[in-house]
Amino acid sequence: MRRLLILFWLGLAALPAAAAVEVLATVPEWGALARELGGDRVRVFTATTALQDPHRIDARPSLLARARLARLVVANGAExxxxxxxxxxxxxxxxxxxxxxxxxxxxAALVQRLDVPHRVDRAQGDVHAAGNPHVHLDPRNVLKVAGGLGERLARIDPDNAAFYQARLAAFTSRWQAAMARWEKAAAPLRGVPVVVHHQSFAYLSRWLGMEELGALEPKPGVEPSSGQLAALLQRQRERPARMVLRTAYQQAAASEWFAGRAGIPAVLLPFTVGGSSAAGDLFGLFDDSIERLLQALR
Ligand SMILES: [Zn+2]
Structure with missing residues (x-):
């Protein structure tokens, strides 16, 4: 009897583990969140990296292959x-x-979007026709998305529902503690005027109380023009920005030019997970972003 029991347990151990849920995430921030919540019960493929412009991605055959396999697509949305x-x-x-x-x-469907236009005019190249899609740089939004994503994983993989719920609870308490730490550290950024290359940081600015005076792009997604740069420089005389912000995927030339003329630092922020060596996960993304902003202020 005993030998039979042992054989039975050995047999169970030899069974392959249940297959992980294949997840296709469109952008690094949501891929990172799926990993936080899914642990070893998910296998996450992220379609883009921090060094790619997320507005301009081609539908490559490898993405098609991943989509065929996927049980869950985690998209950003807002176009x-x-x-x-x-x-x-x-x-x-x-x-x-x-x-x-x-x-x-x-x-993005789970959060309040900023800058939703009253009149949509995509003809001029505006890539934010459905409002600003870069919602992940407000950590309060990340928490809302985490709640929805944790629930969704539990729904499509009910055998592991308790596992996802426990991961979500642990992530939520770690994230809330980190938010309190970030808000305290970032207090000197409140009221600081900045110029941005593109409206990549609208949610970060609102959360930290920074004031965006303008963008190097005349319209979201349209390359910085000499006219726009000159107009911004003119405005520097009345109300000077303290720094100019860009993402890891944007060309440095325009913000370096502006920073040089205005005599202010040009700051590269990781923007998403993988955008700097310190931004290896969502916690590192916010740690590093705040550290770089504070550094530019000193
Ligand atoms: Zn954008």
Missing amino acids: LETGWLPVVLRESGNASIQPGRDGYFEA
């Missing part, structure tokens, strides 16, 4: 992926990841 994701979803032939199904999750 950030309109250039490639609809094509990839349609061509994938995977019915369970289509918008409206449980296998399709959209982060």
Whole structure:
């Protein structure tokens, strides 16, 4: 009897572990969040890196292959992926990841978006026609998205629901403690006027109380022009920005030019996970961003 029991347990141990949930995340921040909440029960593939412009991604064949495999697509939404994701979803032939199904999750739908235009005019190249899509740089938004994503993982993989709920609870308490730490450290940034290359940091600025005086791009997604740079320099005389901010994927030339003329620092912020060596996960992303902003203020 005893020997039989041992054989039975050995047999169980030899069974392959249940397959991990295949997740296709469109951008690094939501891929990182899926890893935080899913642990070893998910296998996350992220479609883009911090060194790519998330507004301009091509629908490559490798993305199609990932979409065929995926049980969950974690998208940003707010039209950030309109250039490639609809094509990839349609061509994938995977019915369970289509918008409206449980296998399709959209982060920006869970938060209040900034700068939603009253009148939409995509003709002029505005890539923020549905409002500012870069919602992840307000950590309060990350918390809301985490709640929705944790619940979604539990729904599509009910056998592991308790696991996801426990991971979400642990993430929430760590994140809340980190937010309190960040808000305290970033207090000197309150009221600081800044210029940005693109409206990448609107949510970060609002959270920390920084004032964005303008952008080097005349419209979101339109290359900085000499006219726009000259107008911003003119405004520096009345109300000077203290620094000019850009992401890891944006060209340095325009912000270096402006910073040189204005006599202020040009600051590269990681923008998303992987945008700097210190931004290895979501916690590192905020630690490093705040540290770089404070450094520029000194
Ligand atoms: Zn944008």
